[in-house]
Amino acid sequence: MSLTCAGIGSPIVAYLGPIASYSQQAALQAFGEDVWQLKPVDTIQDIFVEVQSQCATWGVVPLENSANGAVDLTLNGLADYNRSYVNIQVGGDTYVPVNHYLLGHDSPTVPSATSQSSKAQELPIDSFQHIQKVYSHPQALGQCSKFLDKYLKNAQRLEVSSTSKAAAIVSNDTTGKVAAISSELASKAFKLDVLAKSIQDQDDNTTRFLIISRNDTLPAKSPTQFNADCQCSGGRKTYKGFLSFTVSRESSRALTQGLSAFADSDISIIGIHSRPGRVLPFQYIYLVEFEVRNSGNGDRRIGALMERIGSVTQDHRWLGGWQACHESTGDSH
Template sequence: MKKISIQGIKGSFHEDAARKYFGEDVEIVECRTFRKVCELLDRDEVDGAVMAIENSIAGSLLANYALLQDFHLHVVGEIYLHIQMNLMVYPGVKFEDIQEIHSHPIALRQCSEYIDQHFGEIELQEKSDTAGAAQELAREKYKDVAAIGNQRSAEIYGLEVLERGVETNKKNYTRFFVLSKHNNPIAGTNKASISFQCGHYYGALAKVLTIFGDNKINLTKIQSIPIVGKPNEYSFHVDLEYDTEDNYERAIHLVLKNVSSLAIMGEYKKGDIELNKP
């Protein structure tokens, strides 16, 4: 049975993503932080990891890009998870009893319009994980606190859902990277994640991007990451989609001649975005 590390606990969106990608026959290893997720993988204590990298509302998780570079991990897959948030309370608690809302900071941002509309200046407490907020709520039997998280958390920890679908954007999704310590070739790839640095002069980045366009490579994401210790210098994380591996390999060969450094973080099969019906 494969061991997969995730940030969070049972009932978290990370666990949902891991089981959606690998199936139910896996052992989930819970980690308090994303760094711990990477450390376990780096020490070969787990077979793989699943880590959130961006959300369609909250944006990119820049710290996680840095972790990928620090630990030299390989992206071997991706999965998109439709994020549906629910307002959960300890059984018997009424809407008017709620004085605080607990959840992960990104989850709170994803539901900011609902919170402002229904609660105004209510106190928000940021937790390390949505499922952790639900677990604490159930354990402490809070009578004036609500948690925001997924349906599975409510079922696992015996909470009552007061309102479903409280996320601002109903087409809200989170993209997760599937990570491995080892770079095992995958057949039939059509997507890659690379990181490069180019010269600090006029047109340097544009020249690299033109190479991809000329070779029919679709750039689905460009993310600049500050280089520690080098003010005003950046590395660029780029996600590429390609129809043929020949086009991709030719583009990479040309890019290598026009950058100061390049790392291929992973070549894999692109994931599908499937939005659940309301």
């Protein structure tokens, strides 16, 4: 897929649209809008294409959700079966808490959440009996099932493509009889009233996003240098990285040897994903995220890892890395 990129003054950050999505919130959190132009695109694949084609300097892609697991379309982009994104690397991550809000138009007889307690559990049981329809993404509807069963059990639940789309639909209906499950950002973007805050079943629902960019030295068999300017407050530096590899199906120990290379190099594996390689049946591309703590000699350890990986796998690829902070009381996101 080829793109013609218009010359624009501000550097561009591509994210999964539409506007007011949690992906936009992640882009705002990581970049802001003072210097960067945030560009919504239609699919996760489009983000990879925008960055590879240099139509965007950075991309923000969802990697995993604490309740729903990994995002396959992002893993497919990193696995890059067709070598379409050979210059793309991962350069960071950001975490966005998923707080679902009930949005709509205030009923004259029912006060909004701005004038009462923010905790949905404290609302009168008949607060939303006038609402007949609730729109949202299927996952959001599922993640708010307890609230819906308690306060909106008679309302029709209608699935749409995104929480942002739900807010857009409700913004065009001023009867007060419809509502959307969406974000606080959407309430501002579509000028909707917040009827109830934080209505999700679990308070620890979080989505992790990766920051991707183009590195014209890739594909590489060795990592770039550490970012020595990374600052950590109250903790010590660690280094996170991604790489991928494939192994021969003819060797019964090939995968074990590939994973053992991390322990042999004193490097911790913190995540493993596999995607079909699409070359041979049942041969997989393994995507491994790792962490190097006490990273003063991290370059040497990662160099040893890449050398070892190269000797025991069929193919391997460095997918980028970044400095992070490890707090003494736990991992810092």
